[in-house]
Amino acid sequence: MNGPGDALAWGRDGLLPVVAQDERTGEVLMLAWADREALERTVETGFAHYFSRSRKALWKKGETSGNVQRVVEVRADCDGDALLYRVEQTGGACHEGYSGCFYRHLSGDAWAIDRRKVFNPAEVYPPDAARPATLDTLRGEPEE
Amino acid sequence: MNGPGDALAWGRDGLLPVVAQDERTGEVLMLAWADREALERTVETGFAHYFSRSRKALWKKGETSGNVQRVVEVRADCDGDALLYRVEQTGGACHEGYSGCFYRHLSGDAWAIDRRKVFNPAEVYPPDAARPATLDTLRGEPEE
Numbered sequence: 001m002n003g004p005g006d007a008l009a010w011g012r013d014g015l016l017p018v019v020a021q022d023e024r025t026g027e028v029l030m031l032a033w034a035d036r037e038a039l040e041r042t043v044e045t046g047f048a049h050y051f052s053r054s055r056k057a058l059w060k061k062g063e064t065s066g067n068v069q070r071v072v073e074v075r076a077d078c079d080g081d082a083l084l085y086r087v088e089q090t091g092g093a094c095h096e097g098y099s100g101c102f103y104r105h106l107s108g109d110a111w112a113i114d115r116r117k118v119f120n121p122a123e124v125y126p127p128d129a130a131r132p133a134t135l136d137t138l139r140g141e142p143e144e
Numbered sequence: 145m146n147g148p149g150d151a152l153a154w155g156r157d158g159l160l161p162v163v164a165q166d167e168r169t170g171e172v173l174m175l176a177w178a179d180r181e182a183l184e185r186t187v188e189t190g191f192a193h194y195f196s197r198s199r200k201a202l203w204k205k206g207e208t209s210g211n212v213q214r215v216v217e218v219r220a221d222c223d224g225d226a227l228l229y230r231v232e233q234t235g236g237a238c239h240e241g242y243s244g245c246f247y248r249h250l251s252g253d254a255w256a257i258d259r260r261k262v263f264n265p266a267e268v269y270p271p272d273a274a275r276p277a278t279l280d281t282l283r284g285e286p287e288e
Contacts (some may be wrong), residue, residue: 028171
């Protein structure tokens with residue numbers, strides 16, 4: 001197969017970290033992961049796709065919530081081991097209801113929230129939807 | 145030990161990906177990695193520290209080039225497995241001489257450069273300095 005993935009330095013697990021950035025505001029929305037298929041689907045469809053490490057599956061951002069990301073541009077870093085999706089974000093990127101996932105900043109030793117929610121997660125996710133752990137519920141186990 | 149690292153979901157390798165963003169321009173400068181020590185040194189000193197996966201060592205950004213990053217803010221994502229450093233970048237962030245490492249965008253199947261260098265790497269790195277591989281020289285092996 002030939003494609004843009006050929007030049008990249010995929011990790012041993014076949015993944016690369018992907019930064020998603022709002023192309024209008026510049027906000028760093030989230031960090032996720034892509035395998036070759038996710039990158040190919042992103043390029044083919046124009047919508048951000050990722051690989052879920054916890055579910056071990058291809059994942060179209062917004063497939064449940066409707067909060068899709070139209071990808072304006074895909075960028076790669078100097079050594080080809082990270083990607084940047086510049087996107088138009090529908091709704092908010094974060095499953096917690098914020099525009100982006102980095103809604104906490106370090107204040108002393110605490111991670112304090114300094115953003116406001118832009119949507120109500122209860123309105124866009126089904127009640128039984130599997131949702132990732134958040135910082136408040138973490139017990140030190142690796143989570144996605 | 146108590147500290148901001150306690151709440152984070154460090155990977156099995158003890159690392160988290162860190163996005164560095166220019167706090168003035170919003171440019172995503174680079175993606176690197178931090179262990180607990182790197183985060184602590186960043187918070188203590190106010191300058192970005194990372195963990196080099198290839199050298200397996202703590203690394204102060206700019207220690208060789210002088211292109212340091214003063215960290216204005218440290219942010220964490222919703223599930224505590226990614227960090228964002230918002231920085232004032234001296235010179236440029238990329239060892240190739242660009243303001244940031246994401247100086248290539250996907251154009252068809254090719255990664256095309258659409259940025260101009262802001263400094264000459266030959267002037268800020270010693271001739272014998274070990275420098276990471278770039279996309280042009282990659283042979284598919286994971287590199288940092």
